[in-house]
Amino acid sequence: MRSRMMNISLLCFAALSLTIVAVAQTPHALRADSTRKAQNPILWADVPDIAMIRVGDTYYMSSTTMHMSPGLPIMKSKDLVNWEMASYAYETLDDTDALTLSNGKNAYSWGSWASSLRYHNGTFYVTSFSFTTGKTYIYSTKDPNKTPWKETSFSPALHDHSLFFDDDGRVYLIHGSGDIRLTELKPDLTGLLPGGVDQVIVPRAGDVAGAPGMPAEGSQIRKINGKYYLCNVTWPKNDMRTEVIHRAEKITGPYEGKVMFHDQGVAQGGMIDTPKGEWYAYLFGDRGSVGRIPYLVPMTWVDGWPVVGVNGKVPDTLHLPANNIGVSGIVASDEFNRKPGDRRLPLVWQWNHNPDNAHWSLTESPGSLRLTTGRVDTEVTQARNTLTQRTFGLESSATTAINVSSMKDGDYAGLIALQKKYGIVGVKMAGGARSIVMISAQTNIPEELASIPLTQKTVYLKIDCDFKDRGDQPQNFYNLNNRAYFYFSLDNKKWTAIGKSLRMEYSSPHFMGYRFGLFNFATKTAGGFVDFDYLRLSDNITPIP
Numbered sequence: 143m144r145s146r147m148m149n150i151s152l153l154c155f156a157a158l159s160l161t162i163v164a165v166a167q168t169p170h171a172l173r174a175d176s177t178r179k180a181q182n183p184i185l186w187a188d189v190p191d192i193a194m195i196r197v198g199d200t201y202y203m204s205s206t207t208m209h210m211s212p213g214l215p216i217m218k219s220k221d222l223v224n225w226e227m228a229s230y231a232y233e234t235l236d237d238t239d240a241l242t243l244s245n246g247k248n249a250y251s252w253g254s255w256a257s258s259l260r261y262h263n264g265t266f267y268v269t270s271f272s273f274t275t276g277k278t279y280i281y282s283t284k285d286p287n288k289t290p291w292k293e294t295s296f297s298p299a300l301h302d303h304s305l306f307f308d309d310d311g312r313v314y315l316i317h318g319s320g321d322i323r324l325t326e327l328k329p330d331l332t333g334l335l336p337g338g339v340d341q342v343i344v345p346r347a348g349d350v351a352g353a354p355g356m357p358a359e360g361s362q363i364r365k366i367n368g369k370y371y372l373c374n375v376t377w378p379k380n381d382m383r384t385e386v387i388h389r390a391e392k393i394t395g396p397y398e399g400k401v402m403f404h405d406q407g408v409a410q411g412g413m414i415d416t417p418k419g420e421w422y423a424y425l426f427g428d429r430g431s432v433g434r435i436p437y438l439v440p441m442t443w444v445d446g447w448p449v450v451g452v453n454g455k456v457p458d459t460l461h462l463p464a465n466n467i468g469v470s471g472i473v474a475s476d477e478f479n480r481k482p483g484d485r486r487l488p489l490v491w492q493w494n495h496n497p498d499n500a501h502w503s504l505t506e507s508p509g510s511l512r513l514t515t516g517r518v519d520t521e522v523t524q525a526r527n528t529l530t531q532r533t534f535g536l537e538s539s540a541t542t543a544i545n546v547s548s549m550k551d552g553d554y555a556g557l558i559a560l561q562k563k564y565g566i567v568g569v570k571m572a573g574g575a576r577s578i579v580m581i582s583a584q585t586n587i588p589e590e591l592a593s594i595p596l597t598q599k600t601v602y603l604k605i606d607c608d609f610k611d612r613g614d615q616p617q618n619f620y621n622l623n624n625r626a627y628f629y630f631s632l633d634n635k636k637w638t639a640i641g642k643s644l645r646m647e648y649s650s651p652h653f654m655g656y657r658f659g660l661f662n663f664a665t666k667t668a669g670g671f672v673d674f675d676y677l678r679l680s681d682n683i684t685p686i687p
């Protein structure tokens with residue numbers, strides 16, 4: 143996933159369910175333009191550390207969502223371009239203080255990291271690891287459309303590993319950072335095989351890309367035409383994220399390597415083929431505060447090596463079906479209306495850390511999401527039950543209506559653009575009076591920048607995110623001048639800007655693109671509640687004076 147333990151500052155600074163409310167209720171603006179060719183990136187949203195397989199005519203993709211629950215999202219597609227949620231591997235990773243935001247702890251940027259995805263003898267496997275728990279996780283299922291999958295876990299946590307079933311029946315994890323290691327598993331996948339293979343197969347794997355910087359990691363391995371191909375990402379000194387590849391006749395090596403792809407920092411992933419025999423590299427690019435977003439890059443074979451790109455570059459268009467649903471397969475508006483048999487929360491939703499299921503409901507006020515405070519917290523990033531969805535580019539907007547009549551003194555509730563440097567438009571209850579507030583953590587310390595008295599029970603809130611501005615350097619995708627804007631309305635007709643715009647920043651303490659979130663937390667007394675009537679998303683923002 144990344145050498146977080148070794149080079150987190152370098153990474154930080156060098157540098158979208160079928161059970162959605164229904165596509166018919168998703169604003170048309172969330173769907174991509176109906177052009178004749180597919181567009182890159184294939185999803186303009188935070189879908190990092192991707193792993194991909196094809197089973198028959200269906201593609202499956204896993205990704206990282208770290209501290210979010212449910213976690214380890216599984217997406218599916220018939221054409222490599224139009225993706226929708228299928229399931230999650232788990233509802234919650236574990237029940238530690240960090241994952242439940244207890245005793246002052248948190249799992250921001252931790253949780254579960256980069257996954258691998260496999261299909262073997264009629265079973266789907268997705269694997270991950272967590273330094274939060276110190277474990278390696280292997281999830282399996284016969285039906286990838288159901289959450290959760292069956293879990294097997296063991297120690298230690300093997301970094302950025304790739305699960306591989308070899309033709310002789312042996313099974314391995316290829317893992318590590320810098321030196322890439324091959325470790326054999328027990329046949330039932332319950333742990334490391336005592337006395338099995340455990341050796342470095344590619345020392346200093348990133349060296350083929352140039353002067354050492356970030357060590358190579360993000361292993362993805364495939365066996366093609368009798369040869370083993372190992373893909374890794376590295377970050378040479380004074381350069382950009384770069385994909386490298388090594389190949390060997392035997393899984394144990396020796397391996398020879400070369401640069402696989404070097405353009406715009408698009409790297410980390412692997413290779414996928416179509417039923418027609420076409421090949422693509424699946425990779426992602428850091429794109430500022432919206433997050434790390436997936437690309438497809440055409441690939442051919444020359445002398446047994448993959449040649450990636452169009453003249454070595456990421457093409458803007460692809461000879462694939464058009465992106466017809468855009469991000470609407472992985473984000474969606476929600477009116478919070480549920481029919482019998484519906485999943486309580488569509489797969490587009492994830493909680494910030496583990497939820498406290500006793501303190502949220504879709505039945506106590508039918509047609510609304512009720513969030514009830516269950517404890518006292520000092521600040522929103524440490525509060526339980528913040529319900530989130532991805533923001534997305536190039537523009538995204540979220541609106542909600544909230545009934546605040548049952549808030550208690552010291553409560554805060556509303557809509558957040560969530561990252562370390564977050565922005566809030568919401569309602570504060572203080573001294574028996576309610577006020578609409580805008581709070582900014584632009585300086586890493588939350589500041590109340592505006593407060594307007596509120597006398598009615600319902601208020602309408604909106605956040606607009608603009609990810610278009612790349613600043614003065616066209617190729618600087620890492621420190622973008624992205625802005626979030628905050629609004630309220632008393633009648634859902636006339637909107638008023640409040641506070642200041644937020645300069646959104648992708649930062650290592652969260653290591654995730656900005657998220658829209660609905661929240662309610664108490665600073666004095668637990669038990670107050672609010673009802674959210676809906677969350678409505680759009681990819682069109684209109685500045686309001």
